[in-house]
Structure formats: C-alpha cells, structure tokens
Amino acid sequence: MIRLSILLFGIIATFVIAMFGLTIVPKFFIDEGVREPTYLTSFEITEGHRIFVREGCIYCHSKQVRPEGFGADFERGWGRASLPTDYRNLLPHNLGTMRTGPDLANIGARQPSRDWHYLNLYQPRAINEKSIMPPFPWLFEVYSERARPGRDGLSLPEQYRIPGMKVLPADEARYLATYLISLVQESTGTE
Amino acid sequence: MKKENIKPVDPGNNPSPHYSVSELDRKARFVVLFLIMSGVFWLLLGTLLALLASVKMHLPEFLGNAGWLTFGRVRPLHLNTVVYGWSSLTGAGVALWILSRLLKIPIQLRGYILVAGVIWNISLFVGSIQILAGFSRGIEWLEFPVSTMVAMVLCVIIISASVMQMIIMRNVKQLYVSVWYILAAFLWFPLLGLVSSLPVFDTPTVQAGMNWWYAHNALGLWFTPICLAAAYYFIPKVLGRPIYSYGLSLLGFWGLALFYNWNGFHHLIGSPLPTWFVTISISASVMMVIPVVVVAVNHHMTVVGSFKAVKYSPTLRFVVFAAMSYTFVSLQGSMQSLRSVNEVIHFTHFVAAHAHIGMYAFVSMMLFGACYYIIPRITLREWHSKSLIKWHFWLTAIGIIIYVGALQFIGLFQGWSMNNPDVPFTDTVTMTIPYLVARSASGILMGAGHLIFAWLLIKMVFRTSEQPAGAQVLDNIRKEFTV
Known part of the structure; x- marks a missing residue:
C-alpha cells in the first residue's frame, strides 16, 4: 500500500x-x-473585442509582436515588441498562435481608415484578391439604393456589388472597426 | 488509508474476489461500448468540421454567408469535438477496460459512469451549439464556456472515482505501469479542468500563460498517459512477452510527471511574458527527451524480433504506428521549443501539423488499435472484415503522413518567408495554398478511414444474426449492473 x-x-x-x-x-x-485601470476602454471597443472573439479572428491573426531581432515583426511595420500592459485588460487574451493573416497588434496604425476595415470585413478580396480571409457579410446591412439618403454604401468593386442595393455597416461592424483601429503599438509603451 | 478496511461491496452472488476474464469483460461491456461508441460519433462529427475548416482555408467563399459556419467557429469546434468528444470519451472507455483487466476487478460504479457519460455527451452538444452560436470562451483548447467545461470535468471526476475504487479494491498485488499512467491521467485531467476554470486568471498575459499551461498539459497529462498505458498494455499482450524493463518504465513515468508539467510556456516564446518563465519551459521541453527516449527504448526492445506480428495483428499495427509517432512528435516538440527553431516555425502551419502528429498519429491511432482489441472481447463477436481493417489503417496512416508532410514542408518556407521582410506578406499566404489543398485531400482519406471504422463498429454491435433473443439481452444487461 x-x-x-x-x-x-x-x-x-x-x-x-x-x-x-x-x-x-x-x-x-x-x-x-x-x-491599475489606466485605460478608458469604451463600450464600442469592448463590444468590438467581443465580436473579434466571437468570429474567431484569433485562429489566423496573432496579436503579439515579437522583439526586434527575433523574427521580422518589427521590420514588417507590425510595431514594437508587445508588453503585458498593451492588452487593455480585455479578456480573453487573444495573443494567438497563428499568422495565416498578418499580426494585428498594430493594425490601427497601419490601417487607420474605417472604410478600409469595412471593405475588408465585408469582402476581403475587394482589397486583396489573393486574400483567403473569410467574408463577414452578417456584420453589414443591405439597403435599397434610395434608402437612407446621405449615407453612401461601401465602395465595392464591380463584381461584388449588388445591383440597385447598397451595403452599410451594421452596429457590429462599426464596433469591430473601432476596436481594430484602437490597436496601436507604435509608442514606447506605458511602463 | 482507512478505506482499505471497507470490504468490497459485492454481496450475495459473488463472494469470491476472483473474477474470470470473461466475467470482467461481460461486466465492462455496456459501459465501455457506450463510451467508445459515443466517442466515435464525435470523431465523425469532428472529421466533418475538420474538412469544412480545411476547405474554407483555400476556398474562403465556401459557405461564406453562414455566420455560424465561419472558419473562426468551425475550426475551434473541430478541436473541441475531437479532443473532448472522440479522444476523451474513447480514451476513458479504453482506460477503464485496461484497468479492469489489469486489476482483475470489474469496472466499478458502472451505473454512475453511464449517467456521467450521458451528461458528458449532453455537455458536448451544448458546448458545440454555444461555439457555433458565437458564445465561445475564445481561449484555444478552452472554447467551451466555463459552465459547460465544469459539467464535463465533473463527469470525468465520477470516472476518476471509479478508477480509485478499482485500484483500492484490486485483486492483484502489484500495480503494473499502465495503472500508474491511468491513475495519473484521471487525477491530472480533473485538476487541470478545474484550475483552468477558476476566475483568478483575469489579466490577459496571465491568462495566456494559463492557456498554454492547460493546452499543453491536456495533451501531456491526459491523452499521453492514457495512450502510453495502452501501449504498455497492448504491446506485451499481443506479443505474449513481458515488457523489456521495469526500471525504464519507472524512469519514463516519473520523467513525464516531472517535466511534462512544465512544458506549456514554450508556446509563448517571443510573447510579452517574462523571458525567464519561457526559459523554464524550454529547458523542461528539452528534458522531455529523457522520458520519451526511455519509453521508446522500452517499447522497441519489447517488440524487437517479433516485428512480423505487426503484419497479422491489426491492434499491434495501429499501436506500433502510434508508439513510433509518439517518439517522433515528442522529439520534434523538444526541437521546436528551441528559440532558434521556434523563431521560424511559430505562427506557421508547421505547428498545426505537429499538433496533428500528437493528437492523430499518436493518440487517435492508439485508440483505434485499442478498440480493435477490446471490442471483440466485450461483444464476443469477430470483426466483420479483415480487409476493411487494413483499409482503415492504410487510409488513415497515409492520410496523416500526407497531412504532416505537406504542412511541415511548406510551414518551414512560410516561416522563412515571414522572417524575411522583403517578401510581401501575401506571398506567405499564396505559397501555402497548394499544400492546403493537399491537406483537404488527406482529410478525405482519413475521413474515409473513420467511416470504415464506424461501419465495422456498427456492423459488429448491431448485428442481428447470432444475436441472443430479446429477453436474454435484457437479462445480460441486468447481470452487468448487478453489483
């Protein structure tokens, strides 16, 4: 025993x-x-993070930059090395393990345009025809050309347009874009 | 240790603690079959999800409008169904049967295990719907929401209780090496599951640490011990000769317990976690070479001279393939944890292929082999077709070899290109596409193998000829549950 x-x-x-x-x-x-809650995380960013998690973005996009000299993260303009303080206390952690697509820790600095994000989320191949990113049309709403005067639909290339209709970002697309644009890792960090 | 004094609860019909093998198998029949068959159900579903995810990688518009089938939901669900469904349920069934044979005692708490198994399956259903509906926890390997995960872990705890009771009430003196591994697995996994569900990991980088501590240990402390226990059981059993060395078994077991626990952070090389934590994991990963080589030598020396038997015994064919994969995947893993190697292969398809050598070429193949041995003995029927078993083996073996070959080859180039800032990022994606297509093809091969396996299993269990009459079946089942 x-x-x-x-x-x-x-x-x-x-x-x-x-x-x-x-x-x-x-x-x-x-x-x-x-x-220390030094960050003021807005409702839109929190929601955007939730959608980021829900759609499983992390299975193709890491959100961590390796230090200079270890890989080519810095040279690719993906920002300085990540610090624990960069993660805004948003859970889950989203560090990721895969780079089928590029790292997103600094995406807000590389692509600060909302329209770019809308287009990329609605139809990635409208931006890069070789992209293998899945489209996320359910974050958008399709309206008749005449509806909602004053709001222009996404400027899609010919083959992705729906005749007589326009595509507008729904709330979820706006939150997600806000979140992505908030991801900036250029400065020396807050230590 | 007071429990020792409690007499085995076995009143009336069987006062003598000596059970014949057929008696043990008869009592194991219902529980083990239930666990294995529900495992196979999740295997088929997991394969379907795998194919879907794989095809979506090179045809991104395929089912592109269905939110609930987007890549980011299908891929984690594939992992969760094959890990917590197929491998865990079938693994538990196999482990219980091996224990019952080794300890010469019927599987204990059979009714409770059955209830736990049903709840486990319900949890898997609920969790699957939660992931597809977008309620994933968002942590790799822990996508099921905490409540679902805890329900599942409680089911495992019931089986752990049965394992403990069997060991305490055993009718043999010595504990064979397989028993150590199974006992360890059934203590480690509930602890892992519960700790990972604690709400204390509430800052992102700490959670990342917990994440990879958990994920690596789920393989190392749950599937690996169960499958090594199976290898230690089936290799000597099929060959009819004892294991080569007791001392090596001892070294292999304690080496695994000491070093595997610390491996997790090699998934975080280059991450914002303090470097010295990562370094601890790298050293532990390299130390894993010791238990791995020791186990490999022990198994090899047992088989050596009887390699011909691999040709005749389907069980041995699967088990030997799996045992060799274990050696390969572990040594590769130790290599991958080195910073210079990790710099290239981290974030590429190389790692996905590595994970599949572990969970498929090792764990799944081992479980297939175990099923081919166990099921005829608990159902008292022969497998329907020898050639179909061969087909199953070759389809899955060739499938996983294509998978690994294609993705590890291109993974290296993907990594090198990614680390060369002159190569545009898009090129690191387009270069992989032919190999991603090859992966889908390999998935079809493996899927075909799984269908054959499921067909053989169904044919065996639900065969109507030579089936005892209805009343007798009921009587048999009643006998299994008389305590």
Missing part, C-alpha cells in the same frame, strides 16, 4: 508544483503592473 501512496503523492506533487510555477507565480509578477 506504500507504493500506492507514493504514487499518489508524486502525481499530485509534480502537478501542483508546476501549476504554481506556470500559473500562480506569473500572476504575482504580472498582475501588479497591469491592474
């Missing part, structure tokens, strides 16, 4: 030690610096 108790002890001990080492200890080191 001693054997079994050693086994049980070893199994639990190896687990608990590593659990502390990899989850609790980092918490003590990192939490302190990011706890």
